Amino acid sequence: DQQVKQNSPSLSVQEGRISILNCDYTNSMFDYFLWYKKYPAEGPTFLISISSIKDKNEDGRFTVFLNKSAKHLSLHIVPSQPGDSAVYFCAASWETSYDKVIFGPGTSLSVIP
Amino acid sequence: NAGVTQTPKFQVLKTGQSMTLQCAQDMNHNSMYWYRQDPGMGLRLIYYSASEGTTDKGEVPNGYNVSRLNKREFSLRLESAAPSQTSVYFCASSFGLAVVTDTQYFGPGTRLTVL
Numbered sequence: 602d603q604q605v606k607q608n609s610p611s612l613s614v615q616e617g618r619i620s621i622l623n624c625d626y627t628n629s630m631f632d633y634f635l636w637y638k639k640y641p642a643e644g645p646t647f648l649i650s651i652s653s654i655k656d657k658n659e660d661g662r663f664t665v666f667l668n669k670s671a672k673h674l675s676l677h678i679v680p681s682q683p684g685d686s687a688v689y690f691c692a693a694s695w696e697t698s699y700d701k702v703i704f705g706p707g708t709s710l711s712v713i714p
Numbered sequence: 715n716a717g718v719t720q721t722p723k724f725q726v727l728k729t730g731q732s733m734t735l736q737c738a739q740d741m742n743h744n745s746m747y748w749y750r751q752d753p754g755m756g757l758r759l760i761y762y763s764a765s766e767g768t769t770d771k772g773e774v775p776n777g778y779n780v781s782r783l784n785k786r787e788f789s790l791r792l793e794s795a796a797p798s799q800t801s802v803y804f805c806a807s808s809f810g811l812a813v814v815t816d817t818q819y820f821g822p823g824t825r826l827t828v829l
Contacts, residue, residue, distance in 0.1 A: 700772060
């Protein structure tokens with residue numbers, strides 16, 4: 602049973618609009634959450650993270666929101682650009698240690714010019 | 715500054731063959747990791763090395779062995795490959811294990827097919 606779920610395998614958005622990528626988790630022990638971005642034929646790269654003591658974290662065009670009661674987080678990209686087209690992985694950790702990180706299956710984002 | 719490099723990029727094996735996937739990092743990181751990624755699933759940790767001289771099992775270690783050859787290099791060995799090991803393998807490194815303070819960097823991956 603997947604502990605980190607990304608129920609939308611793919612998403613298409615027009616350039617300039619907002620992209621919203623969703624992630625749900627089942628384990629209430631998770632206390633740190635990360636988003637990674639992956640281009641084809643490359644490894645994932647770290648994008649943004651959030652601690653469970655916060656409900657929002659921003660970094661430029663990227664904002665992550667955390668709703669602990671719903672066990673849900675989302676990544677907002679505003680405005681979306683064609684270069685944002687990639688697979689986005691949500692990941693969750695307990696004990697804030699990399700050997701305790703669980704990855705979701707990813708959502709493929711296409712930003713249409 | 716190459717970051718994390720992996721060899722080979724692609725490999726096809728027959729069932730029962732053995733091979734070693736190589737990984738090296740030039741960022742003076744202490745911690746290194748091997749993951750596999752299968753369709754419809756997230757990355758799963760196979761083995762990791764918190765520091766030179768140590769290795770530990772991750773979520774899916776069966777069928778694999780690892781060697782932390784030195785601080786730079788961390789290899790993954792399949793002794794007797796099985797079709798279930800067909801996957802994309804990623805190596806990663808970080809200064810330490812702490813998610814909050816240590817960014818993890820990934821290599822480009824090795825696509826392995828076992829027939």
